[in-house]
Structure formats: structure tokens, C-alpha cells
Amino acid sequence: MASAEPTPTIQYVSQQYGDNVLQQVGIWEMPQQRGGYWIVYIHGGAWRDPKITHLTFLPTVDQLLSAGRLPPNSIAGFASIDYRLSPHPDHPQDPAATPTSELRQARHPDHIRDVQAALRFLSREHGVKEDKYILVGHSAGATLAMQLLMDPSSRAPERAEEHVPLPAAIVGVSGIYDLVGLDERHDGNYTGFITSAFGSDRKIWDVASPVNFTGNFQTNWPNAKLAVLAWSREDTLIDEPEIDKMAAKLIKDRLNVSVTKSLTGEHDDVWGSGQQLARLIVLTLAQIRE
Numbered sequence: 367m368a369s370a371e372p373t374p375t376i377q378y379v380s381q382q383y384g385d386n387v388l389q390q391v392g393i394w395e396m397p398q399q400r401g402g403y404w405i406v407y408i409h410g411g412a413w414r415d416p417k418i419t420h421l422t423f424l425p426t427v428d429q430l431l432s433a434g435r436l437p438p439n440s441i442a443g444f445a446s447i448d449y450r451l452s453p454h455p456d457h458p459q460d461p462a463a464t465p466t467s468e469l470r471q472a473r474h475p476d477h478i479r480d481v482q483a484a485l486r487f488l489s490r491e492h493g494v495k496e497d498k499y500i501l502v503g504h505s506a507g508a509t510l511a512m513q514l515l516m517d518p519s520s521r522a523p524e525r526a527e528e529h530v531p532l533p534a535a536i537v538g539v540s541g542i543y544d545l546v547g548l549d550e551r552h553d554g555n556y557t558g559f560i561t562s563a564f565g566s567d568r569k570i571w572d573v574a575s576p577v578n579f580t581g582n583f584q585t586n587w588p589n590a591k592l593a594v595l596a597w598s599r600e601d602t603l604i605d606e607p608e609i610d611k612m613a614a615k616l617i618k619d620r621l622n623v624s625v626t627k628s629l630t631g632e633h634d635d636v637w638g639s640g641q642q643l644a645r646l647i648v649l650t651l652a653q654i655r656e
């Protein structure tokens with residue numbers, strides 16, 4: 367039956383979930399395929415790079431739709447979250463001449479609050495429900511994915527308006543999980559962007575770092591199916607101890623963890639063409655649909 371299935375049509379919209387221009391989500395919805403998982407992406411860019419936006423997920427969406435590798439009805443849609451960014455010295459803004467809604471002056475916990483607000487919006491407006499999506503984060507986006515599980519306000523079932531749906535699986539790609547350790551191993555070269563995002567108090571960096579989470583990830587994420595951690599040995603920005611320490615913490619907390627170091631290329635190559643993220647998503651889907 368070569369000609370049976372028409373190619374699924376997919377509509378792209380971007381929608382605001384807040385007043386800042388960066389408080390928006392890109393959504394690719396497959397209306398005729400309700401019932402499958404949503405794939406929700408959080409981009410990286412060190413919490414500050416305005417050139418890395420939700421649209422960096424587009425090559426992955428294209429790959430997944432064109433490759434014909436997705437089982438029928440396995441995907442309900444794709445969403446990619448923008449969130450308010452911190453200041454970047456290479457992209458200065460004049461506060462006197464810039465509308466507040468365009469200022470990039472976020473400071474932790476603004477980034478994670480925006481991710482939570484975006485997930486609530488996606489749940490309300492698009493049916494992205496608890497356990498019915500895979501959360502994929504790259505670099506600082508992987509930090510945010512883990513921070514979602516660390517934050518008690520993510521889990522407020524008694525207060526419906528605050529409740530944030532948690533994913534069935536998380537895929538952390540080239541993630542930052544230990545802010546102090548990462549900066550130390552890079553001779554303080556990351557102090558600038560970490561300070562821009564978290565302030566100068568390293569005690570706050572430690573509390574915000576997923577590897578130092580004093581709670582238990584499994585307790586906070588009781589319906590977890592799978593945590594995937596992926597990294598490329600050719601990544602010159604994020605080194606191996608990041609994925610190793612994160613894996614150790616998740617395993618200690620008794621989550622089902624899959625670690626792969628078989629990505630290739632530089633830090634941003636793992637999402638650049640979309641091929642590697644698409645492959646990770648296909649594998650993750652296969653594992654959680656078993």
C-alpha cells in the first residue's frame with residue numbers, strides 16, 4: 367500500500383504566554399493525530415544568547431516529520447519554549463530606549479518560572495498533559511528541564527492553577543548540571559554567563575544545580591518513565607563530568623536512566639541539523655511506548 371497515508375499536515379503558530387516578547391512558545395500541532403505524545407523543547411544558549419530561540423527546534427521537527435520514522439499516531443505535536451533571557455555583553459540594550467517587554471534582564475528563577483508558565487499554557491490551550499509529553503532540553507535548557515523537577519511549585523495538585531504537568535520522559539542533551547564545578551573546570555571562563563543568569567553568590571549556583579539537589583528526583587517525579595542523558599565527546603563547551611555527575615544523581619534516586627555519549631560534533635551541532643535530536647526522540651519514544 368504505497369500511497370495509502372497522506373502526509374500529515376502540520377500547522378505552526380507562535381503564541382505568547384506572557385507580556386515579554388520572549389514569553390512565547392512555537393507550536394507545531396498535528397490535528398489529525400490526537401492521542402500521541404507531545405515533544406516539548408527547551409533551547410540552550412547559556413540563559414542569555416538572543417540568537418538561540420525556540421526556532422532552533424525547527425530542523426528537528428522537520429527531520430521527525432520527513433524521515434517517516436514516527437509510528438502512526440505516536441506524536442500529537444511539537445512545542446518549543448522561549449523564556450526571558452539574562453543580559454549578554456555582546457548584545458547590549460539601552461534601557462531608556464527599549465520597551466520593557468523587549469528587555470533581556472531575567473535573573474534566576476525567572477527562566478524556570480517562564481518554563482513552568484509555558485507548560486501550564488500548553489496544558490490549558492493545547493492539551494499537553496501530565497505524562498503525555500517528552501521534555502527535551504539542550505545545555506541550559508537541560509538544566510531547566512531538571513530544575514522543573516526540583517521546584518515544589520511544579521507539584522501543586524491542590525492548587526490547580528499552579529499545577530505544572532510533568533513529562534513522561536526527559537531528554538537532557540549536552541546539559542549543564544553543576545554550575546560551580548563546570549565553571550571551576552573551565553578556569554572561571556563561565557563566571558560571566560552564570561553570574562548574568564544566577565547572580566554572583568555561588569551558594570545560589572549550588573542550590574540551583576541539579577547534581578546538588580537535596581531532594582529525591584524519583585519522589586518529585588513519581589510517574590517518570592525514563593530520563594535520557596546524551597552528550598558528544600567532541601563538545602568543547604561542556605565536559606564529561608557534567609553528564610556523569612547527573613547520571614550518578616538520577617541513578618542514586620532510582621530513576622530509569624539511559625546514558626549515551628555517542629552524539630557527535632560540537633556543542634551546537636547536536637541540534638543544528640536536527641538529525642541527532644530527532645534520533646534521540648525516536649529512541650526515547652520507542653522506549654516509553656513499549
Ligand SMILES: N[C@@H](CC(=O)c1ccccc1NC=O)C(=O)O
Nearest residue numbers: 410411412413415505506559603
Ligand atoms: N552562545 C552562548 C554560549 C553558550 O551557549 C554556552 C557556552 C558555554 C557553555 C554552555 C553554553 N550554552 C548553554 O546553554 C553565549 O553567547 O553566551
